[in-house]
Amino acid sequence: MDTLHALMKGPLPSLFFCIGNPVVGNPTQYMMEEAFLAMDFPGQYITCEVEPNQLQTALEGLKALKVAGGNVTAPFKQLVFPYLDSFTESARLSNAVNCITLQADGTYQGDNTDGKGFLQSLQEQVGNLSERRVVLFGAGGAASAIAVELVLCEVQEVILVNRTREKAEALAQRLRGVTKTTVSTQAWEGTYQIEEDGLVVVQATSVGLFDEKRCIDVAFSQGLQDVIACDVVFNPTDTAFLKRAREVGATTLDGLGMLVNQGVLGLQNWTGMVPDAQVMRAALEKAFSIG
Numbered sequence: 466m467d468t469l470h471a472l473m474k475g476p477l478p479s480l481f482f483c484i485g486n487p488v489v490g491n492p493t494q495y496m497m498e499e500a501f502l503a504m505d506f507p508g509q510y511i512t513c514e515v516e517p518n519q520l521q522t523a524l525e526g527l528k529a530l531k532v533a534g535g536n537v538t539a540p541f542k543q544l545v546f547p548y549l550d551s552f553t554e555s556a557r558l559s560n561a562v563n564c565i566t567l568q569a570d571g572t573y574q575g576d577n578t579d580g581k582g583f584l585q586s587l588q589e590q591v592g593n594l595s596e597r598r599v600v601l602f603g604a605g606g607a608a609s610a611i612a613v614e615l616v617l618c619e620v621q622e623v624i625l626v627n628r629t630r631e632k633a634e635a636l637a638q639r640l641r642g643v644t645k646t647t648v649s650t651q652a653w654e655g656t657y658q659i660e661e662d663g664l665v666v667v668q669a670t671s672v673g674l675f676d677e678k679r680c681i682d683v684a685f686s687q688g689l690q691d692v693i694a695c696d697v698v699f700n701p702t703d704t705a706f707l708k709r710a711r712e713v714g715a716t717t718l719d720g721l722g723m724l725v726n727q728g729v730l731g732l733q734n735w736t737g738m739v740p741d742a743q744v745m746r747a748a749l750e751k752a753f754s755i756g
């Protein structure tokens with residue numbers, strides 16, 4: 466139903482938002498608008514830069530407008546917790562919310578679709594993950610969300626490797642015992658060598674964002690035919706990390722798939738409809754070609 470039809474005959478257009486600071490350069494609105502058009506759904510999406518000391522006021526205003534849902538980006542992913550009514554297991558365990566949805570009873574639920582989006586990309590590539598061991602670089606927001614989903618889907622082991630080891634250890638402690646997945650940490654001193662075939666290796670630090678030459682300090686042994694190397698960085702899409710992994714025969718997975726999938730899952734939360742992921746990926750590629 467187009468917006469005009471919705472205005473004349475209802476249901477009224479649904480309002481969605483993205484809050485963050487800064488938000489310039491964030492392509493989510495464009496991706497969502499393209500998806501709404503393709504779905505013939507009367508959604509309106511706005512991107513709002515919110516001052517950190519105005520977060521509560523902003524959220525109260527959005528609730529008063531009966532927004533149907535929205536996205537939360539840095540620096541608010543943790544700060545929104547006190548203003549929401551309920552949380553999914555993914556949000557609770559990762560201690561971060563990137564997606565808010567108005568529930569049937571008028572309350573607002575916080576979810577984290579980042580890790581789920583990543584997992585979906587990985588499963589599409591690899592299939593069953595239950596025998597896989599995963600080396601995960603990073604312990605920030607993206608890494609935490611991914612670690613949570615890897616544990617919830619019960620991979621064999623998650624090995625957390627972070628520049629600041631204490632952060633990896635804190636994350637590991639939160640996730641140990643949640644399922645049968647073993648969660649361990651390893652020191653990152655000098656070059657981290659990937660030499661075991663069959664590993665899934667996930668680059669979830671911010672290294673390489675907007676810089677196609679920068680790569681974390683990692684080296685791959687030759688002939689790793691069954692290693693899956695994944696990067697969360699989506700701009701550039703083909704990062705130095707992925708290129709390094711491909712050189713030794715590894716299969717690679719870029720961060721754009723995760724970004725698309727977290728948006729797809731958000732739209733499903735909000736509308737109950739399945740949007741066209743191809744349309745959303747094309748929108749992001751177009752946005753990044755301008756950015």
Ligand code: NDP
Pocket residue numbers: 579582602603604605606607608627628629632669670671672674681697698699720721723724725727
């Ligand atoms: P955070 O700031 O929460 O975490 C940053 C992480 O990067 C930390 O683990 C930090 O280590 C590590 N790091 C930073 N600089 C270095 C360095 N020089 N060497 C080694 N490690 C370093 O960021 P996020 O987790 O939110 O974001 C990380 C990346 O993920 C960003 O590029 C972001 O764009 C991307 N992202 C992608 C998504 C997608 O859908 N594809 C979704 C969300 C994020 P330390 O703890 O030691 O500081």
